[in-house]
Amino acid sequence: MNTNLKKPLLPIGIFILLIWACSAPKKQESSPIVAKGYDRHVELQWPKQKGISSYEVWVSTENNKFAKRGTVADTIYMDFVNDLGKNLNLQYKIVGIDPTGGSSDLGVVQATTRDFSDEELINMVEFYTFRYFYQGAEPNSGMAPERIHIDGDYPQNDQRVVTTGGTGFGIFGLLAGIERGWITRQEGADHFQKMVNFLEKADRFHGVWPHWLHGDSGKVKAFSPNDNGGDLVESAFLMQGLLAVREYYKNGSEQEKAIVAKIDQLWKEMEWDWYTQGKNVLYWHWSPDKEWVMNFALEGYNECLITYILAAASPTHTISPEVYHQGWARSGGINTNVEAFGHKLRLKHNGSEAMGGPLFWAHYSYLGLNPKGLKDRYADYWEENRNHTLINRAWCVENKEGHKGYGEDLWGLTASYSVKGYAAHRPGEDLGVISPTAALSSMPYTPEESLKVLKNLYYNYGEKVFGRYGFYDAMSPEENYYPQRYLAIDQGPIVAMIENHRTELGWKLFMGAPEIQAGLEKLGFEK
Template sequence: MKLLYTLALLFTLSSCTGQQSKSPIQKKLTDDQLLTLVEKQTFNYFWDGAEPISGLARERFHSDNIYPDKDKDVIATGASGFGVMSILVAIEREFITRQQGFERLQKSVNFLQKADRFHGAWSHWIYPSGKVKPFGKNDDGGDLVETSFLMQGLICVRQYFKDGNPQEKALAAQIDQLWKEVDFDWYRNGGKNVLYWHWSPNIGWKMNFAVTGYNECLIMYIMAAASPTHTIPAEVYHEGWAKNGAINTDFTLYGHQIKLAHNGEKNNVGPLFWAQYSYLGLNPKGLKDRYADYWKENTNHALIHYDYALENPKKFKGYGANSWGFTASYSVNGYSAHSPKNDVGVISPTAALASYPYTPKESLKMMRHLYEDLGGHVWGEYGFYDAYSETANWYPKRYLGIDQGPIVVMIENGRTGLLWNLFMSAPEVQKGLDKLGFTYKK
């Protein structure tokens, strides 16, 4: 959504052919070994590749050095939320020690506490100084969606450390205070029954972006309902996000039923990040309200992408059971929110890999093909590169933080449910879901 407004202008990419990765491809790994390798290598984006002052996630990293070094140090708020979750995965998988993870997270939380905030919400981009980096001409203040992605991750960190040693408990309390300072109610723009994406002390509500469903922003309404200090009434969700029921549709593609109108469309599905970003902590298994069964919805969303690649109506090279999945990513002509409706011959690995909980067999088959067959064309120091096109012979050696994070988190959720269990254990999350009329697994 909002990414398209500015990133499409920022990212004009030249074609390049891939070279062999420095780390040799290991053939005949078991499924578990391959999953662990992909998690570990991708996690390194948020560890070795983190912005050094804050320890948080860079917006992007280009191994091909197309952009100057200064662009590598822009901190991405949403990707940082995904990154802190990946650190918990790394502790559990013993990629790092618990103490190493704690120290990095403490550094990051200290940074966030001092960084610019706008009624408790962080901006989309942050300089290493802690000052806001404008995302666009009129986007130089609080970003409630990116803040919700960040807080989803920080709530998981809080739950992970809340019963630990005194230092860990203090970190959990520090996160709790940041959480309580996010003024979700303010972002109703004067008490309207809808949440607004942006507010700036310089331009106020000029962006005028009321967030309605269905798209990647469900988590913002869940977090707002869950807030212990600045909550919203249920009407904001039902009248704003769900548009008094207009969020619903009922159609079938490739035999898979869809009940939610993706950005208001009644007969198509959007990019796959809509089935991922809100569900890194929010467990879709058993999650239902009056509008949808979110496990069925997300699984069918992923299967439609898979079956579309099998059909391959535009006859792009390489599409099929081994190469599928469309989402917002780099593209052959800039940046694009790829989907079956917006197919330009580009595959984004994060789309299928972060769908692992929904489509484990299909995602694993794709993962193995990427690793064993395409190899160094798509595999680098921080896992799989952001996107590729066999049709265009286009294999850019570039990463986006917001695409790398869901790979680590959703693979782990599919394997152990780690982040789902942590987030759903938060008492205020449960109260928020109850308020909005959800049923869910506790």
């Protein structure tokens, strides 16, 4: 029997394909590392790897010669590359290290840096700051955490404590994020739905939330021994943001209209008139067991103007004009006529009559309330806020106290962390601490002057002052003080006011609420 039979030949087309498949380069598996290049830094992120305790970051500028950049336990790394040059083509690899010292490569990824325009720099800062309120949000409530400490040192183990006022500020950033495509409209709606559902069930006191809430339970966390109930001012900051959401979604989908209805109900349940104690002034606090023991009357001028605007605008628990004029305006005693560095103030800034209070007084009430053209018998609020900002800047530029670093590109005194704990920095009470939120949140008032500060901080201080949620809360070159810490009440005004500078988004939404227009008219404002 002949066993030397010929095997059938493969069709010529299949034969060629097999030859090509064997000789062609193998397609590399996609890297789990995500890299994004900016002007002077590259941000790298990767998924957490099982059994890995730390990660090494390596970079190559040419010829696959890698140099180690750092070791982190986290899965995000921001590499400031000033030492490597500008307009770079870079290759990164991440190496996972297990507890025994063993290593494994996660992959390689490309990144480029390039010179940014001014607008791109501003956009970058706004985007990073927005992330505090989306990526950094407390997971159960969707609210803004009171603080985020990258160093992990929390004073009261309060990682899940959320802030009502800071959340209200951050809402404007979330809306900007939807408009700019950083999150989808659906992602935004889901986030706001979680937030309003939480607020509906959270502790309230005559419809008013406390300063702090536990994000996991919605129960009040006392701000101080006597401050364990309603906080009218922080709740006003929150409702300022919520009303902007209501206006944004009022003609939206079924889900969005449900959010609108819930916000409207929360708004109508706020008993502003209760917080007058039957007098012609609003009071900041009420406690279920301490009642009015704090007895803090809201008398101007400070950050609280929005509280009176909302109280007058309330469709259910409004106040009379006399509460504003006799209480907040002190029957005309709110006025002064001082001048500093060639800039006049018409309002008597509480405790800071000569040169104005900390700069957050020009921000908190004006994230939704548009100061442009806003006037009443006491002040032109655009002029007041702009002059307040220019005085604060001029104090730093003159720098009689000789603080290191101060100048035209490093100014801005407001409340923030400091070398001596939390402090309300202002002219005359200056610890040498610059708070980035001061100049950056003033961008609508001083666009060119604020941009100089932004550029100096980013280009010259870099990783000392800029992290995953934007610029850190405070810095002091003379004390070598660069804490990697954030506060919601300082991050929120940055993103809100930068967006107002760019598009007036927050101003358009809040001022579009019909009750706000009626409330302003009721109190005698020109618009």
